[in-house]
Amino acid sequence: MQLAELLKEWPCTVTGGSIRTIISGVEDYAQAVKPGDIFVVRKGVKTTGSRFVKEALERGAVAIVSEETMTLPTDDKKIPLVWVPNTALFLSYASAKLSYFPAEALTVIAVTGTNGKTTVSHFISQLLRALHKKVAVIGTVGYFINGQKQQTIYEQLTTLQAKELHPILKECVSAGVTHVVLEASSMGLQQYRLDHCDIDCGVFLNLSEDHLEDHGGIEAYKRAKKRLADLSKKLVLNGDDNFCRSVGIYDKKKACAFGFENHNDLHVQVVGETFGKTTLCLQTGVSEHIVAIPFVGRYHVQNTIAALMAVWRLGCPIEDIITHMWNLKLPEGRLEKIDNPLGIDVYVDYAHTAEALQAVLQTFDDKKTIFLVFSCGGNRDKAKRFAMGAVASKFADVIFLTTDNPRDEDPIVINESIIAGFSEQQYYEVYLDRQVAIHQALSKAKKGDIVLVAGKGHERTQQMKNQMIPFSDQQCIQDYFANLTTGDV
Ligand SMILES: CC(=O)N[C@H]1[C@@H](OP(=O)(O)OP(=O)(O)OC[C@H]2O[C@@H](n3ccc(=O)[nH]c3=O)[C@H](O)[C@@H]2O)O[C@H](CO)[C@@H](O)[C@@H]1O[C@H](C)C(=O)N[C@@H](C)C(=O)N[C@H](CCC(=O)O)C(=O)O
Numbered sequence: 210m211q212l213a214e215l216l217k218e219w220p221c222t223v224t225g226g227s228i229r230t231i232i233s234g235v236e237d238y239a240q241a242v243k244p245g246d247i248f249v250v251r252k253g254v255k256t257t258g259s260r261f262v263k264e265a266l267e268r269g270a271v272a273i274v275s276e277e278t279m280t281l282p283t284d285d286k287k288i289p290l291v292w293v294p295n296t297a298l299f300l301s302y303a304s305a306k307l308s309y310f311p312a313e314a315l316t317v318i319a320v321t322g323t324n325g326k327t328t329v330s331h332f333i334s335q336l337l338r339a340l341h342k343k344v345a346v347i348g349t350v351g352y353f354i355n356g357q358k359q360q361t362i363y364e365q366l367t368t369l370q371a372k373e374l375h376p377i378l379k380e381c382v383s384a385g386v387t388h389v390v391l392e393a394s395s396m397g398l399q400q401y402r403l404d405h406c407d408i409d410c411g412v413f414l415n416l417s418e419d420h421l422e423d424h425g426g427i428e429a430y431k432r433a434k435k436r437l438a439d440l441s442k443k444l445v446l447n448g449d450d451n452f453c454r455s456v457g458i459y460d461k462k463k464a465c466a467f468g469f470e471n472h473n474d475l476h477v478q479v480v481g482e483t484f485g486k487t488t489l490c491l492q493t494g495v496s497e498h499i500v501a502i503p504f505v506g507r508y509h510v511q512n513t514i515a516a517l518m519a520v521w522r523l524g525c526p527i528e529d530i531i532t533h534m535w536n537l538k539l540p541e542g543r544l545e546k547i548d549n550p551l552g553i554d555v556y557v558d559y560a561h562t563a564e565a566l567q568a569v570l571q572t573f574d575d576k577k578t579i580f581l582v583f584s585c586g587g588n589r590d591k592a593k594r595f596a597m598g599a600v601a602s603k604f605a606d607v608i609f610l611t612t613d614n615p616r617d618e619d620p621i622v623i624n625e626s627i628i629a630g631f632s633e634q635q636y637y638e639v640y641l642d643r644q645v646a647i648h649q650a651l652s653k654a655k656k657g658d659i660v661l662v663a664g665k666g667h668e669r670t671q672q673m674k675n676q677m678i679p680f681s682d683q684q685c686i687q688d689y690f691a692n693l694t695t696g697d698v
Pocket residue numbers: 237238239240250251252253254255256257258259261364365366367368369370394395396397419420423
C-alpha cells in the first residue's frame with residue numbers, strides 16, 4: 210500500500226520523502242521493524258519510541274510517524290516524517306487498514322469486566338460453536354479456532370495489540386471463521402488496542418478495583434472500560450452492577466441488561482441447586498425458560514447468563530441456545546479440579562483480585578476446612594493486596610502465603626501488605642517457594658478438605674525480575690500426589 214493511501218483519511222502532516230513510498234507493515238517496537246515498515250513513535254510508561262528511531266531506520270523503516278516535533282537521525286532525504294495527533298490511535302488505524310479492516314467481515318464480540326472476561330469469552334465461543342458457527346476466541350489463555358489452540362506468535366496480553374490483532378483477524382477471515390470473541394482489558398481499551406476493530410456486541414460483566422495505579426485512579430479506570438461502549442454497536446450489560454448499568458443508561462436501544470434483579474431485560478432466578486448443578490428460571494418479558502448449568506455459585510450464574518445474552522443479542526433464538534448451557538466448560542485454570550487419591554478437593558483457580566477470591570471461596574461449603582495458597586503479583590495494583598488478605602482471612606481457615614509473579618518487587622514486602630489485611634487470629638504460614646507452599650498445604654489437608662491454589666490459573670511461568678521460570682500449579686500438585694504413591698514425599 211502507498212503511504213498516501215494509508216494516510217488519506219487521517220489527519221496528518223508529511224514532511225520529506227515521497228507519499229508514494231510503499232508500506233508493507235506498521236511497527237512501534239524498533240527491534241521488530243522489517244524492511245518496508247513504517248515505525249510509529251509511541252510514548253510509553255517505561256520509555257518512548259523516539260529513542261529507537263535510529264534503530265528502526267537501520268532495520269529498514271521507510272517512514273516515521275510521530276506526535277512530537279522531531280528531526281530524523283538520518284541524512285536520507287527519502288524518508289517521510291509524518292506528524293499525527295495521537296500515535297497510539299494511529300497505530301490502531303494503520304494496523305486495521307493495512308489488513309483491509311478484517312473485523313468488518315466478521316461478527317466480533319468483545320467482553321470486558323474486572324473478573325470473568327476469559328470465562329465468558331469461552332462460554333460465548335462454546336455456545337456459538339454448538340450453534341454451528343466457526344468461532345475464534347482470543348484472550349488471556351491464547352488464540353483458539355473452534356477450540357484448537359493456534360500457534361501464531363504474538364505478545365501474550367489479554368487484549369492483543371492492534372498491530373497483532375488485525376493480521377490475526379485477517380487470518381480468521383481466510384480460515385472461514387464467522388465469529389470472533391475478544392477480551393477487552395481496561396489497559397487494552399485505554400491504549401486504543403481495539404479502536405478500528407468493528408465490534409458488533411460489547412459485553413460488560415462487572416467492575417471492581419484492579420490496575421488502578423496503571424490508570425491513575427478509579428475514574429480513569431471506569432473511563433477506559435466505558436470506551437468499549439463507544440466502540441460497540443450493541444451492548445450486553447450486567448444490570449445488577451451499578452457501573453455496568455450506568456454504561457447503558459443513555460442508550461436503551463443499544464443496551465440490554467441481564468441479572469438477578471427484576472428490572473433486567475433477561476431476569477434470572479435460581480430455582481434449584483444440587484451438587485454440581487444449578488437450575489435457573491429465565492424470564493425475558495415475553496417468555497420463560499428453565500435451564501440447568503453444570504456449576505454452583507452466583508458468579509457462575511452471572512457468567513453463563515452473560516454469555517447466553519450475548520449470543521441471543523446476535524440473533525440466535527434463545528430456545529436453541531439454552532439447550533447447550535448444560536455442556537458449558539470452564540477454561541483452563543478456572544476452578545480446575547485436580548483429581549487425587551486422597552479425596553481432597555484440590556482446585557487451581559485464577560482469582561487474583563479480592564472480588565474473584567471472594568466469589569470462589571464463597572462457592573465452597575463453609576463447613577469444610579479451606580486451605581488457601583496465594584500471593585499477589587509484583588508491579589501490579591498495590592491496593593488489592595490488603596483487600597485480598599482480608600477476603601482470604603474471612604473465608605479460608607489456613608493460609609499459605611507464597612509468590613505469584615513478584616516481577617521487580619520483593620515478595621516479602623508484597624506478602625506483608627497481604628498480612629496487613631488478615632484478622633489478628635488468622636493462622637498462616639509463609640513459603641516463598643511456591644512449590645513448597647503448595648506441597649505444605651496438600652500435606653496438611655485431609656479427605657474432604659478443600660485446597661485452593663489461587664492466582665496463576667493457566668500460567669506456566671513465575672516471573673521474577675526479568676526471568677521467566679517455568680512453573681505450573683497443576684503440575685506441582687500432580688507431582689505431589691505422584692511422589693506420594695512412590696513414597697518420595
Ligand atoms: C503498562 C502497560 O500496559 N504496558 C504495555 C505498553 O508498554 P508501554 O506503552 O509502557 O511501552 P514502553 O515499554 O514504555 O515503550 C514505549 C515505546 O518504545 C518502544 N520500544 C521500547 C523499548 C525498546 O527496546 N524498543 C522500542 O521500540 C515500544 O515498542 C513502545 O512503542 O505497551 C507494550 C507494548 O504493547 C506492552 O508490552 C506493555 O505491556 C506490559 C508488558 C504489561 O504487562 N501490560 C499489562 C499491564 C496489560 O496490558 N495487561 C492487560 C490485562 C489486564 C487484566 O486483564 O487484568 C492486557 O491486556 O494484557
